[in-house]
Amino acid sequence: MSIKQEYEDYAARREALAKTHFGPIWLNPLDRYVHPFRIWGNVWYVDDSWVCVHLIDTGDGLLLIDSGNCGCTDMLVQAIWEAGFNPKDVKWIIHSHGHLDHIGGANFFKKMFGTKLYLGEPDARMFRERPWISAIYDAHSDLNELFVPDYEIKEGDVLTFGNTTMRFTLVPGHTDGCIAIFFDAHDGEETKRCGYYGGFGFNTLQKDYLIEIGDPEYKTRQTYLNSLAKVRNEKVEIFLGNHCINNDTLGRRQKQLDDPDGPNPFIDTEVRGKYLDEKRDALLEFMKDPKNN
Numbered sequence: 001m002s003i004k005q006e007y008e009d010y011a012a013r014r015e016a017l018a019k020t021h022f023g024p025i026w027l028n029p030l031d032r033y034v035h036p037f038r039i040w041g042n043v044w045y046v047d048d049s050w051v052c053v054h055l056i057d058t059g060d061g062l063l064l065i066d067s068g069n070c071g072c073t074d075m076l077v078q079a080i081w082e083a084g085f086n087p088k089d090v091k092w093i094i095h096s097h098g099h100l101d102h103i104g105g106a107n108f109f110k111k112m113f114g115t116k117l118y119l120g121e122p123d124a125r126m127f128r129e130r131p132w133i134s135a136i137y138d139a140h141s142d143l144n145e146l147f148v149p150d151y152e153i154k155e156g157d158v159l160t161f162g163n164t165t166m167r168f169t170l171v172p173g174h175t176d177g178c179i180a181i182f183f184d185a186h187d188g189e190e191t192k193r194c195g196y197y198g199g200f201g202f203n204t205l206q207k208d209y210l211i212e213i214g215d216p217e218y219k220t221r222q223t224y225l226n227s228l229a230k231v232r233n234e235k236v237e238i239f240l241g242n243h244c245i246n247n248d249t250l251g252r253r254q255k256q257l258d259d260p261d262g263p264n265p266f267i268d269t270e271v272r273g274k275y276l277d278e279k280r281d282a283l284l285e286f287m288k289d290p291k292n293n
């Protein structure tokens with residue numbers, strides 16, 4: 001093939017990608033850069049306008065919740081620097097679940113800085129036995145690869161990282177290995193209870209998808225509902241998003257900027273329960289619709 005033909009093939013692939021649903025996600029990552037900011041106390045936001053990464057300064061190293069989208073590790077590293085931290089101090093990355101848009105920086109941090117990688121046990125098994133569930137192929141680059149976790153999170157784990165103790169519970173549904181996390185953020189002597197829920201998308205509850213992965217009775221949908229109910233009544237003062245849409249991360253950030261001396265918009269005891277209920281109601285509607293069955 002001539003080099004001109006190779007170039008034309010490349011241009012045609014990009015044009016085709018731009019027309020797909022997630023094409024803009026892969027083609028224009030820099031358009032999504034968000035300047036990092038402090039949510040409250042030792043909890044920072046360091047990812048883009050679509051998928052969340054949170055940084056916790058534990059006093060004895062940095063912890064990330066998720067490592068960003070595949071192909072966006074440069075932006076994550078920049079956001080950590082811009083927040084005033086050094087990426088080499090990231091000791092631990094806790095992954096919400098094993099999909100491509102949450103695991104992008106894992107191998108980079110492990111190889112570069114010796115960061116320890118955490119993932120829910122069912123998704124660690126998925127990486128070994130059914131790696132296609134990760135949708136890694138959807139990153140449109142053969143340069144991405146899955147990682148081997150250093151620790152597989154199990155139901156009820158309580159783990160301490162520096163000054164921060166986290167309680168984990170499995171909330172299967174979006175994937176089998178989605179995790180929820182509860183921990184206290186610190187600001188001097190003051191603490192606030194944070195709650196995180198690792199994966200809400202219905203993309204993995206669609207009829208054809210479930211049939212393909214071996215769930216022809218769509219049992220995963222009930223599993224999803226059970227997971228929401230399991231953690232619904234936890235007391236949480238700060239709800240951290242898995243994607244920005246979960247807690248209107250950027251709307252709350254704008255409120256912080258507009259009224260820096262006002263009440264912290266991230267402190268909100270209602271939003272998490274409301275969002276979990278919205279997802280429950282939306283899924284019940286979805287399940288009633290004959291086209292989904």
Ligand SMILES: [Zn+2]
Nearest residue numbers: 099174199201
């Ligand atoms: Zn996902």
